[in-house]
Amino acid sequence: MFGTPNRLMLAIALATSPIAAKTAELEEVVVTATKRAVSQQDVPVAVTGITADALNKRGITETTDLSGSAPNLVVSSPFGRAQPNFSIRGISVANEYNSNAASPIGVYVNEDYKQFRPTHGMQLFDLERVEVIRGPQGTLFGRNTTGGAISVTTVKPEIGSVGVASGFVNGRYGSFDRKSFNGAFETTLIEDILAVRLAVTYNEGDGYIENKTPSEIPSFLNNIGVAPGTTVAVDNTHNEDYGSIDDYAVRATIVFEPTDSFDATLVYLHGENDAKAVTPIPHMFTDLDGNPDTPATDNFGYSREQFGLGYLENGANDAGAFTTEVDDITLTMNYALSSDITLTSNTGYLDGNYGVANDCDGMPYSACYQNLTSEFDQFNQDLRLSWEGEKARLIAGLYYGEDSITETDDKLFFAPLNELAAIGLIPAFNAPVEDYIGEAFATGGASGFVFAPGALAQIANGTLPLNAAVNQTANGFFVDTGYSQDRESMAVYFEGSYDLTDRLTATLGLRYTEDDFELSGLYSYLSDINTRTPQINTIPYSNPFQPGLTLGTLEGSSEEVTGRAILNYIFGDDVMGFVSYSRGYRSGTFNGAANFATSQATFVEPEFIDNYEIGIKSRILDGSMQLNATAFYADYQDQQVQEVIGATTFLRNASGTLQGLELEIEWQPLDNIYISTGIGYTDSEYDGGQYFASNTNPGTVNCTAGPSDPAFAGNCIDIKGNRFPFAPELNANLFVEWIALSKSTGDLAFSLTTRYQSEVFFDSFNDDKTSQLPGSYLSQGGYTIVDGRISFRSEAYTLALWGKNLGDKEYNSYGIDTGGSFGYDYHIPGEPQTYGIDLTFNF
Secondary structure (H helix, E strand, C coil), X not given: CCXXXXXXXXXXXXXXXXXXXXXXXXXXXXXXXXXXXXXXXXXCCCEEEEEHHHHHHCCCCCHHHXXXXXXXXXXXXXXXXXXXXXXXXXXECCCCCCCXXXXXXXEEECCEECCCHHHHHHHCCCEEEEEEEECCCCCCCCCCCCCEEEEEEECCCCCCCECCEEEXXXXXXXXXXXXXXXXXXXXXXXXXXXEEEEEEEEEEXXXXXXXXXXXXXXXXXXXXXXXCCCEEECCCCCCCCECCEEEEEEXXXXXXXXXXXXXXXXXXXXXXXXXXXXXXXXEECECCCCCCXXXXXXXXXXXXXXXXXXXXXXXXXXXXXXXXXXXXXXXXXXEXXXXXXXXXXXXXXXXXXXXXXXXXXXXXXXXXXXXXXXXXXXXXXXXXXXXXXXXXXXXXXXXXXXXXXXXXXXXXXXXXXXXXXXXXXXXXXXXXXXXXXXXXHHXXXXXXXXXXXXXXXXXXXXXXXXXXXHHCXXXXXXXXXXXXXXXXXXXXXXXXXXXXXXXXXXXXXXXXXXXXXXXXXXXXXXXXXXXXXXXXXXXXXXXXXXXXXXXXXXXXXXXXXXXXXXXXXXXXXXEEEEEEEEEEEECCEECXXXXXXXXXXCEECCEEEEEEEEEEEEEECCCCEEEEEEEEEEEEEEEEEEEEECCEEEEEEEEEEEEEEEEEEXXXXXCCEEEEEEEEEEEXXXXXCCEEECCCCCCCCCHHHHHHCCCCCCCXXXXXXXXXXXXXXXXXXXXXXXXXXXXXXXXXXXXXXXXXXXXXXXXXXXXXXXXXXXXXXXXXXXXXXXXXXEEEXXXXXXXEEEXXXXXXXXXXXXXXXXXXXXXXXXXXXXXXXXXXXXXXXXX
């Protein structure tokens, strides 16, 4: 599974190691997964702590590099480096991409919760450690942690003598002309009282998907046989390659310790991202001309072969930038009320904006284009008391949080149909274009949609059947949508541990949470493709168009109790076992992708998980080997999943179970050899009796109504037994480092990182839906990625040569079902083989 290179390097290392080399004891990793700084081995929780040293040695420089670094952790990034999607134990945001929805994997930076996903990727620089906490964390961390939490701790300055400064500068250059600069500087301003640290990261480089957009393409009328030989010009918005990097962030940290009993840490971050969009690689599967010997096309008769596009080549004409700008401030204060009682306040405020200019067809025409923009802000306040007794420990706290987002989107659909305005009627041709377009609106509640020359014609609400459009011309259209969402959350919590004996400890934690949600000002209307003249309101519905029409305010709320109970037993000095039960909760949300009908603007109920674990943590072989193992079973109720019907998006709830195993081993057999491996197994399965639309046949269907809907048969799929999205049954990692030469001037080290991931599905249907669309697929088979690094490390500097994806493996990291409307699957490819040089100076 891990391949020959790692085994070969390990054999060479063992064979050439000096006889005098001695077994070394592993370093201790301190984590704060229980809001206390304790050894990872003493925490009865499944947590993997990755220190700054480990991040550097493994070449982890961005969030997607974390994928596979811990058992059952998968990280994908469909919208660039700034917005990673985390999956832990098969629990993730899946293919739901609305910016108003919170991830079920809570992301915390210096203990402050970060609600908005587009900001998560900006924090991975100048770090002390990253903690991957698996399983629901509904007590101390709170809501939106049904799958677990990613906790990031940044470096704080050390207080010392005035005039003493330290820091580092790092430069990195690699494939695709990618350049990075990282640095940090710290000094003490007031002796033993006040210190400051400034850190910066800057990253720039070309995309890894080549832009091969042509200046001219065959017309849609040519493709359907109406006007053979005709062409249309392509307006290529940008000439850059896709998937570039262009971001920077600065962080200032001030530590203030005026007395032995009080300290305060203020952290401010400003970051911006303006990278060229990662365009999808569409996989076509429509047989437009009825000839099985010709390449499959989309619903408009175009194919990638038609434009000579190979893997990691694309011809998207509308691809813009993925932009993020954020200001983030966190203030943490600790006051020792006595020798065993500490009051901690953590206050956070964040605001920013986000934009996605997404060419969602990935081709040199505008069948699908999305320009999504949002402005957001959030405020968090956590206040807690910690008490440490001889045999007991207690944490009790209050939490208040609020966040808001204002979304303004414009989208363009089916622009190739604009060519039909030039002819008097639609001739007969073998394509489901009219049906699939009609389905998008019929499903959304506006049946009988008809396209007319130069403008949208009318919504007849059933008085004009879809097939009547055959004798009329068609057109594409713009969709303009907007809304504001406000959320407020309050919680009270406690967790206490008591040593029942010298070896047995019991822990009990509870949290009560109240959440309130409000969606206001929701609107959506359709406009003429040529003039942008509004034609009809779809939310709320009105024909003719009424300016300023918005839906009334929608409200939602929930009150939930979550918590956990743990028993842990110390079998020996270095062996601890535990059993636990925990309950997690992800707050409800509104469907932020409502475009075509009021029926889409729904409040999706909260999701819950009941999780049972048994685990062991141990150090053996005189402390040179660390072995941790966990088994878990989880009952997952009302997971929030996305359902796409035609071009219409809904949020639904679905339930299922997950069970699995996790194994982590670290071993330092010799002073100059270090080996670590992690293996995660997850068996996920949806319950029966949960029906979603197949999206393979046009027409209106409400699968949630069950068999009572006349269109139920043949159009609805029971997802019983299907695996969860982004939930590989097996993932594994192996890291081997060999210090081949150790001198007074420094160490020469070789390392390999291998990551394996078995097959994943990109939505809840698995292959049920795609089996009805021959040639379609929304999955990625198992694959292995190998990274390598050669470094020379001294106290003053580190010089490294590195390579990633050394085998140049082709794989997709993300996918969306768009087959019903467009005749292709939407895939995001992973990065190919890259290599480069890395130089760091310490001072």
